């Protein structure tokens with residue numbers, strides 16, 4: 040099946056090789072799903088430029104294999120099997136609320152067997168608390184009042200493929216993110232019920248997914264956050280996603296959802312939260328994991344001797360979700376309607392803009408209000424294309440602190456965090 044190589048390259052688009060034949064290659068296929076115009080091909084994504092063999096490159100844009108996982112859309116892009124990792128191409132982020140079928144997957148370890156009895160799932164809160172708690176999911180739901188928020192969950196490495204030279208890790212374009220309706224019990228209320236001691240400084244999260252090696256002494260992941268962030272009223276102990284029991288692949292029966300910060304804090308298959316009197320040092324907390332250098336590094340260097348700080352709030356990002364990258368429009372179709380999403384960690388978005396001249400001039404998009412804090416902004420824009428021909432449409436978001444997105448990824452770092460170069464899509468008219 041022909042698919043769009045979604046997501047636009049960060050390093051200059053390989054417009055050489057993206058000729059009319061390229062645009063025509065897949066005509067009709069994805070176009071049917073889109074309704075407007077026909078999706079025909081796409082500028083290769085930065086991620087894909089670094090991977091295919093020279094022969095494959097010469098043959099034109101690669102056709103990624105259909106993704107196969109029960110309940111998941113075959114249009115997701117598989118980034119790895121062991122552990123299972125898949126991202127959502129930008130044109131599949133076009134729903135206001137990301138359906139479960141299209142929601143990205145990021146596992147670090149093995150996927151546990153689905154729980155036979157959801158109600159019996161047990162969560163322990165211990166460590167620096169006066170009154171340690173162990174509650175079943177049933178007890179948790181009876182004792183506390185559930186809340187529902189629509190919130191973005193975004194992998195800390197989202198945008199990594201924009202770095203040159205490539206940074207270590209899954210080569211996410213912009214699709215290591217989604218925005219779902221999460222229903223759960225506010226974490227802060229449960230922590231308060233366990234009576235947090237003044238000595239508590241940091242959380243430590245533990246779950247039931249075995250390490251990839253099968254070694255029971257190792258954890259696949261164990262991250263944590265400062266107590267102040269843990270008490271944010273939007274953090275939920277989630278048992279339902281988009282109104283359905285939380286699917287196993289997304290950490291059901293019970294997961295943590297910590298919006299705004301790297302997705303790795305949103306622990307799946309959650310069994311224990313231990314409060315600690317110091318920064319947690321579990322799997323994913325040490326070395327350069329989820330950390331950014333405190334001064335700019337030479338791209339490709341190791342960062343030896345440079346202090347790193349923990350990545351907290353995620354950067355600002357806009358994606359164009361319609362039309363898809365590589366859409367071909369009929370001759371004379373010069374009114375281009377664009378649709379997308381934008382979000383920015385803890386910091387609200389002030390505006391979204393689009394450009395068809397490489398960022399020389401920008402047109403402001405209309406942004407929809409948020410359902411609640413940590414929701415994403417859906418945005419729309421109509422731009423006038425001056426003539427038939429080839430265009431690249433750039434999108435950028437700016438947050439209320441004035442932080443916006445660079446044209447090319449800046450702040451290179453060994454594990455590739457914070458990559459938020461502007462998303463761009465290729466459009467051919469005529």
Ligand SMILES: Nc1nc2c(c(=O)[nH]1)N[C@H]1C(S)=C(S)[C@@H](COP(=O)(O)O)O[C@H]1N2
Nearest residue numbers: 143144145146147194246289302303306307
């Ligand atoms: N137990 C556990 N929780 C986990 C992970 C994991 O590997 N194990 N991956 C984390 C990472 S890195 C991300 S980005 C999110 C992804 O959540 P999703 O797979 O539901 O999209 O889950 C987080 N929670």
Ligand SMILES: [Mo]
Nearest residue numbers: 194195302303
């Ligand atoms: Mo992640």
